[in-house]
Amino acid sequence: MTTSAGRNTRQRSAVAALLTEVDGFHSAQDLHAMLRDRGTRIGLTTVYRTLQALAEADEIDVMRPPGGEHLYRRCSDGHHHHLVCRGCGRTVEVVGPTVETWADKVAAEHGFADVSHTLEIFGTCGECMRKA
Amino acid sequence: MTTSAGRNTRQRSAVAALLTEVDGFHSAQDLHAMLRDRGTRIGLTTVYRTLQALAEADEIDVMRPPGGEHLYRRCSDGHHHHLVCRGCGRTVEVVGPTVETWADKVAAEHGFADVSHTLEIFGTCGECMRKA
DNA sequence: TGCGTTTTTGACAATCATTCTCATTTTCGG
DNA sequence: CCGAAAATGAGAATGATTGTCAAAAACGCA
Numbered sequence: 001m002t003t004s005a006g007r008n009t010r011q012r013s014a015v016a017a018l019l020t021e022v023d024g025f026h027s028a029q030d031l032h033a034m035l036r037d038r039g040t041r042i043g044l045t046t047v048y049r050t051l052q053a054l055a056e057a058d059e060i061d062v063m064r065p066p067g068g069e070h071l072y073r074r075c076s077d078g079h080h081h082h083l084v085c086r087g088c089g090r091t092v093e094v095v096g097p098t099v100e101t102w103a104d105k106v107a108a109e110h111g112f113a114d115v116s117h118t119l120e121i122f123g124t125c126g127e128c129m130r131k132a
Numbered sequence: 133m134t135t136s137a138g139r140n141t142r143q144r145s146a147v148a149a150l151l152t153e154v155d156g157f158h159s160a161q162d163l164h165a166m167l168r169d170r171g172t173r174i175g176l177t178t179v180y181r182t183l184q185a186l187a188e189a190d191e192i193d194v195m196r197p198p199g200g201e202h203l204y205r206r207c208s209d210g211h212h213h214h215l216v217c218r219g220c221g222r223t224v225e226v227v228g229p230t231v232e233t234w235a236d237k238v239a240a241e242h243g244f245a246d247v248s249h250t251l252e253i254f255g256t257c258g259e260c261m262r263k264a
Numbered sequence: 265t266g267c268g269t270t271t272t273t274g275a276c277a278a279t280c281a282t283t284c285t286c287a288t289t290t291t292c293g294g
Numbered sequence: 295c296c297g298a299a300a301a302t303g304a305g306a307a308t309g310a311t312t313g314t315c316a317a318a319a320a321c322g323c324a
Contacts, residue, residue, distance in 0.1 A: 006300075006301080007290085007291055007292075007299095007300060007301065008291080008292095009290075009291075009300095009301065009302080010290090011301085011302075012301090027281090028281085028282085029281080041303095042302085042303085043302065043303035043304070044282095044303080044304090045282095045283085045284090045302075045303055045304080045305095046301080046302055046303065048281095048282065048283080049283095049301085049302090064196055064198075068281095069280090069281060069282090070281085070282090083238065083239055083242055083244060085244065086246075092242050094238050094242075096234060096238070098230060098231075098234045099230075099231055099234060099251075102228060102230045102231060103251075103253050106215065106226050106228070106253065107215055107253055107255045110215055110224050110226075110257070111257060111258035112215060112217065112253075112255030112256060112257050112258070113255060113256050113258075113261055114218075114255055114256045114261075115253060115254070115255040116253075116254050116255070117251065117252060117253040117254065118250075118251070118252050118254075119231075119235075119249065119250070119251040120249060120250050121235050121238065121239055121244075121247060121248075121249040122247070122248050122249065122250075123239045123244030123245060123246055123247040123248070124244060124245050124246045125242070125243060125244050126243035126244070126245075129245055129246075138271075138272080139270090139271060139272070139319085139320055139321070140320075140321095141271090141272065141273080141319075141320075142319090143272085143273075143274095144272090159310090160310085160311085161309095161310080173274095174273090174274085175273065175274035175275070176274080176275090176311095177273075177274055177275080177276095177311095177312085177313090178272080178273055178274065180310095180311065180312080181272085181273090181312095200310095201309090201310060201311090202310085202311090
């Protein structure tokens with residue numbers, strides 16, 4: 001059931017390729033601009049659609065920072081979370097088996113199935129603390 | 133240091149009072165409509181501003197469901213998280229000492245201070261599973 | 265209690281990311 | 295190579311949130 005595959009187009013490959021190269025989180029508009037800069041002819045709409053599809057297929061990560069655009073990122077396999085610096089935006093990937101099992105357990109206790117969750121940790125990193 | 137208090141106005145009380153009465157999460161627009169219905173003269177802008185202030189003061193809870201408006205809710209004291217049904221939107225408040233300590237520990241390990249976090253658990257509740 | 269200062273309010277415009285539309289182009293199985 | 299089905303993209307539409315700024319309300323103080 002490759003529900004999320006669709007057809008193999010130049011644009012789709014371009015987005016996927018770009019995501020493999022760049023590090024960190026980027027907004028859809030950001031990615032679109034980068035693609036344009038490197039000469040790829042692609043519409044903003046398509047970037048959005050592609051990102052949505054990739055996110056749905058769990059191939060990329062979506063983060064919704066308070067008060068902003070959605071940010072996308074190719075992430076390492078498996079489920080994980082992010083530790084984000086409020087000052088400089090630097091992000092660290094963290095895995096939390098503890099949280100996973102806890103969330104599942106709690107949900108099950110309340111009769112919930114098909115469980116997923118989102119977790120973001122915000123803080124100020126050492127460097128930004130020194131500056132402030 | 134009552135930074136978040138500001139002046140005591142009719143509108144501000146109205147929003148606070150409404151939040152005490154209603155259950156569950158509501159969008160700003162929702163709350164605005166309810167206030168209008170019960171005869172309170174208040175502008176949408178003010179509702180937004182008041183909710184923002186209350187959220188900043190940790191007196192209410194903000195949830196940002198995927199693909200939607202911000203939802204606000206008067207929540208019980210202390211830090212907690214939400215288990216939300218994808219089908220009917222019903223929410224259950226859950227506390228997670230496990231998660232709290234884990235998040236703090238992880239953040240500390242990476243040299244982050246002043247740590248906060250957001251966690252939402254999504255699932256399908258028993259009732260909605262039967263229907264589907 | 266009355267007055268001036270400062271905050272707050274609110275109608276409306278502005279913003280801005282995201283989604284929709286739909287005609288054109290591209291893909292891919294046969 | 296052909297035609298049906300899917301994808302693209304430019305621009306319009308959407309819709310929540312934020313900005314603007316003059317008018318109104320609240321509070322401190324005499």
